[in-house]
Amino acid sequence: MPLRPSAPLLDLNDVSFSYGPTPVLQGVSLRLERGQMIALMGGSGSGKTTLLRLIGGQLQPSQGQIRFNGESTLGFNHRQLYAMRKQIGMLFQFGALFTDLSVYDNIAFPLREHFDLPEVMVRDLVLMKLHAVGLRGAARQMPHELSGGMARRVALARAIALDPLLMLYDEPFTGLDPISLGTVAKLIRELNDALGTGAILVTHNVQESLQLVDHVYFLSRGRIVAAGKPADILQENDPFVHQFIHAEPDGPVPFHVPAGDYLSELGLRP
Numbered sequence: 051m052p053l054r055p056s057a058p059l060l061d062l063n064d065v066s067f068s069y070g071p072t073p074v075l076q077g078v079s080l081r082l083e084r085g086q087m088i089a090l091m092g093g094s095g096s097g098k099t100t101l102l103r104l105i106g107g108q109l110q111p112s113q114g115q116i117r118f119n120g121e122s123t124l125g126f127n128h129r130q131l132y133a134m135r136k137q138i139g140m141l142f143q144f145g146a147l148f149t150d151l152s153v154y155d156n157i158a159f160p161l162r163e164h165f166d167l168p169e170v171m172v173r174d175l176v177l178m179k180l181h182a183v184g185l186r187g188a189a190r191q192m193p194h195e196l197s198g199g200m201a202r203r204v205a206l207a208r209a210i211a212l213d214p215l216l217m218l219y220d221e222p223f224t225g226l227d228p229i230s231l232g233t234v235a236k237l238i239r240e241l242n243d244a245l246g247t248g249a250i251l252v253t254h255n256v257q258e259s260l261q262l263v264d265h266v267y268f269l270s271r272g273r274i275v276a277a278g279k280p281a282d283i284l285q286e287n288d289p290f291v292h293q294f295i296h297a298e299p300d301g302p303v304p305f306h307v308p309a310g311d312y313l314s315e316l317g318l319r320p
C-alpha cells in the first residue's frame with residue numbers, strides 16, 4: 051500500500067454498526083493525522099472496542115466510510131485487508147506474549163511471519179526495537195522472568211516490529227503499577243513521535259491519557275458526545291464528560307441499575 055502523506059492517516063465518516071438489531075455505533079466521525087495521538091474514552095459497552103475492530107478491518111460498518119491512508123477500506127478483499135493489517139500495530143490489554151518464546155523471538159515472530167528476511171537482518175531489527183523500549187539487555191529472557199512493566203514494553207516492541215503507520219492501543223495500562231504506567235505511557239508517546247505513527251488509545255486512565263494525547267473523543271452509547279483537545283475537555287460542561295473526567299459515581303451514567311421501588315421490594319410499602 052503506497053504512502054499518501056497528503057491524506058489523513060485515518061478518516062471515519064458517519065460510521066454506524068450493529069451486531070444484531072441493536073445499534074452499537076451510530077454516525078461516528080473521527081480523523082487522525084500522522085504523528086497525532088487520540089484517546090477514545092467512554093463507559094463500559096459504549097462501543098470503543100467495536101470501533102477499533104472496525105478500524106482494524108475485523109468488522110465492516112453497516113453505514114459510512116472508513117479511509118485508511120487515503121483509501122476506502124470498504125469492500126477490501128482478503129489480500130488488501132492483509133496488506134492493511136501489516137501497517138497497523140496493536141497492543142491490547144495485558145499485551146499477551148508467547149510464553150514459550152524468548153523476548154527476542156517474540157519480537158522476531160512478526161518479522162519472520164511476514165517477511166522472508168535473512169536472520170542477520172531480523173537480528174538487527176529485533177535489537178533496534180528492543181533498544182527503543184530499553185530492553186536490549188533482556189533479549190534472552192523468557193516472559194515469565196519479566197516484571198509486568200517489562201512485559202508490556204516487550205509487547206510494545208513487538209507491536210512496532212513492522213513499523214506500522216497506525217497503532218491501536220486497547221487499555222495498554224491495565225494492571226501496571228504507577229511507575230511502570232508512567233514509563234509505558236512516556237514510551238508510547240516517544241515512539242509515536244519518533245516513528246511519525248498515528249495512534250488511537252482506548253483507556254480508562256483519564257488523567258494519564260489527557261497528558262499523553264493531542265485530541266480526545268468521548269463515546270456514549272455508540273455516539274461521539276464530545277471531542278476536543280485535552281485542555282478543552284477539562285473545561286467541558288457536558289454532564290457525561292464531567293462525570294467521566296472527575297470519576298463521579300453518579301450522574302448521567304447512574305449508580306443504580308434501573309429497578310422497581312426499593313421500599314416495596316423490601317415489603318415496607320403497602
Ligand SMILES: Nc1ncnc2c1ncn2[C@@H]1O[C@H](COP(=O)(O)OP(=O)(O)OP(=O)(O)O)[C@@H](O)[C@H]1O
Nearest residue numbers: 069070074092093094095096097098099100101269
Ligand atoms: N461479538 C458481539 N456480539 C454481540 N454484541 C456485542 C459483541 N461485542 C460487543 N457487543 C456489544 O456491543 C456493545 C459495545 O461493546 P464494546 O466492547 O465495543 O464496548 P466497550 O466500550 O469497548 O466496552 P468496555 O469498556 O467494557 O470494553 C456492548 O453492548 C456489547 O455488549
